[in-house]
Amino acid sequence: MDSPSPRPSIHPVSWKRQPVLFTHTGWRRAIYAGAFIYLILAMQSIEVDWQRVYLGLDRGWKFVEGFLLPDFTTRWHDIRAGLIESLTMTLTSTVAGVLVSVPIGIGAARNLAPMPIYLACRGIITLSRSFQEIIIAILLVAMFGFGPFAGFLTLAFASIGFLSKLLAEDIEACDRSQIEAIRATGASWWQVVNYAVQPQVMPRLVGLSLYRLDINFRESAVIGIVGAGGIGATLNTAIDRYEYDSAGAILIIVIAIVLVVEYSSSYIRRWVQ
Amino acid sequence: MNVLKLDKLSKTYATGDTALNHVSFEVPAGQVLGLIGPSGAGKSTLIRCINRLVEPTGGSITLGGTDLVRLRGTALRRARRRIGMIFQEYALVERLTVMENVLSGRLGYVPVWRSFLRRYSAEDISKAFSLLEQVGLSQQYNKRADALSGGQRQRVGIARALEQDPELLLVDEPTASLDPKTSRQIMRLIGSACRERDLPAIINIHDVMLAQQFTDRIIGLRAGEVVFDGPPGGLTDEVLTRIYGDEDWTQMRGEEAEGDESRTPAVDLADGI
Numbered sequence: 001m002d003s004p005s006p007r008p009s010i011h012p013v014s015w016k017r018q019p020v021l022f023t024h025t026g027w028r029r030a031i032y033a034g035a036f037i038y039l040i041l042a043m044q045s046i047e048v049d050w051q052r053v054y055l056g057l058d059r060g061w062k063f064v065e066g067f068l069l070p071d072f073t074t075r076w077h078d079i080r081a082g083l084i085e086s087l088t089m090t091l092t093s094t095v096a097g098v099l100v101s102v103p104i105g106i107g108a109a110r111n112l113a114p115m116p117i118y119l120a121c122r123g124i125i126t127l128s129r130s131f132q133e134i135i136i137a138i139l140l141v142a143m144f145g146f147g148p149f150a151g152f153l154t155l156a157f158a159s160i161g162f163l164s165k166l167l168a169e170d171i172e173a174c175d176r177s178q179i180e181a182i183r184a185t186g187a188s189w190w191q192v193v194n195y196a197v198q199p200q201v202m203p204r205l206v207g208l209s210l211y212r213l214d215i216n217f218r219e220s221a222v223i224g225i226v227g228a229g230g231i232g233a234t235l236n237t238a239i240d241r242y243e244y245d246s247a248g249a250i251l252i253i254v255i256a257i258v259l260v261v262e263y264s265s266s267y268i269r270r271w272v273q
Numbered sequence: 274m275n276v277l278k279l280d281k282l283s284k285t286y287a288t289g290d291t292a293l294n295h296v297s298f299e300v301p302a303g304q305v306l307g308l309i310g311p312s313g314a315g316k317s318t319l320i321r322c323i324n325r326l327v328e329p330t331g332g333s334i335t336l337g338g339t340d341l342v343r344l345r346g347t348a349l350r351r352a353r354r355r356i357g358m359i360f361q362e363y364a365l366v367e368r369l370t371v372m373e374n375v376l377s378g379r380l381g382y383v384p385v386w387r388s389f390l391r392r393y394s395a396e397d398i399s400k401a402f403s404l405l406e407q408v409g410l411s412q413q414y415n416k417r418a419d420a421l422s423g424g425q426r427q428r429v430g431i432a433r434a435l436e437q438d439p440e441l442l443l444v445d446e447p448t449a450s451l452d453p454k455t456s457r458q459i460m461r462l463i464g465s466a467c468r469e470r471d472l473p474a475i476i477n478i479h480d481v482m483l484a485q486q487f488t489d490r491i492i493g494l495r496a497g498e499v500v501f502d503g504p505p506g507g508l509t510d511e512v513l514t515r516i517y518g519d520e521d522w523t524q525m526r527g528e529e530a531e532g533d534e535s536r537t538p539a540v541d542l543a544d545g546i
């Protein structure tokens with residue numbers, strides 16, 4: 001079989017992918033050049049006090065020294081109390097957060113909820129997500145006083161925004177044909193949720209909850225600084241007293257616990273797949 | 274006696290596309306009806322209108338004396354449980370076990386708490402076991418649905434539909450993702466299940482040869498209108514052209530027959546016909 005010889009003259013020989021964003025060549029170049037010039041100017045406006053940086057290096061080094069020679073014993077009583085408080089706060093707030101976010105997440109999924117409920121649940125999620133944990137903690141400490149209760153409420157509130165949003169997105173990404181098949185059997189709304197949606201989102205929900213547990217523990221170390229109890233409060237006291245060796249010990253414990261949670265959660269996640 | 278009666282059924286989507294235009298026909302008990310037509314002819318929309326997964330915009334659908342088009346809420350679910358449905362991609366709930374998938378056929382009959390706790394009645398459970406035996410999966414009931422092969426999954430889909438004790442079976446492209454031999458086995462299984470129970474079925478099917486072989490009557494749909502209604506033997510070249518448009522049908526038939534013969538020893542296409 002003789003194939004016709006290729007004739008390159010009738011077809012173009014070069015091809016470039018069309019730009020998606022700025023289709024006009026002149027404008028595209030102008031926008032890129034403008035962005036670059038702005039970046040240079042913006043960098044020049046950053047003021048760095050090199051003398052202050054030099055002084056700070058010294059203090060930073062003291063912190064590193066404390067980290068290298070951690071002192072677990074002197075303040076062990078305080079550290080232990082702070083840790084227990086933090087872990088309690090973490091676990092209770094995660095459980096409370098999950099319990100509240102499941103219904104809100106279902107309500108915020110467009111394929112399950114009618115419009116008014118959808119909008120209300122999305123509103124709650126937006127409200128929870130628009131404030132950073134520390135800001136919520138400051139407000140709640142002012143309302144409920146110093147201590148772990150304010151911390152518990154802060155973490156639970158922040159968990160709701162995080163978990164509901166991601167759960168809702170996962171529900172919306174569910175396989176529609178499985179939902180359709182269960183609806184076709186004459187199942188009620190609750191049965192559709194239980195039989196078609198829950199099996200599909202369960203692994204992700206477990207994974208997200210464990211991830212949130214991890215985040216809540218780390219956050220409990222931060223919100224303690226603004227008075228919401230836990231290991232953060234202990235850490236803050238140690239730093240205020242310039243006891244960098246005790247602070248180093250606390251940080252090492254926090255890192256160790258986060259590592260343990262991380263490894264066990266990846267194990268559990270594999271197990272629920 | 275006619276079990277199902279469609280009268281001037283119409284569906285116009287919100288986009289303005291007319292999927293069905295005054296479709297009327299009746300299905301007597303025990304009749305296996307093949308619905309053929311080009312892609313986009315409205316076959317899928319038609320069967321989904323019957324169990325109201327898609328809302329029809331006009332006409333009426335009567336199943337054993339009930340007008341399905343007017344039903345709402347609980348009445349609609351009561352009607353849906355009388356209609357079994359089998360899907361193209363099986364639409365099993367992947368993370369549930371085979372048994373749970375079959376029992377989900379009872380969801381329209383049991384209260385939410387029973388289905389939630391998987392506390393089905395003795396009759397429901399023994400019915401599920403007997404159906405699994407009939408479709409040849411009596412040993413697999415504790416396996417997860419996603420551990421099965423395509424043909425096995427479709428068998429579970431058939432068992433789920435029959436578990437509903439349906440008065441009508443809707444079947445949407447049951448063989449589209451199966452190999453030729455499994456396709457035939459599945460079609461034969463659906464056919465024998467219908468004959469045993471005197472159950473009418475509407476089967477959407479692309480494969481004209483399979484439709485001719487395994488159905489009692491064929492309806493040809495083109496652009497939402499019935500252009501042929503008759504026995505499988507009546508599918509002449511002229512009729513096929515009316516349904517699908519111009520094509521050299523004799524050549525297709527010739528090729529198919531030739532292909533069948535040459536492949537018979539390897540794939541055993543003619544198994545048990």
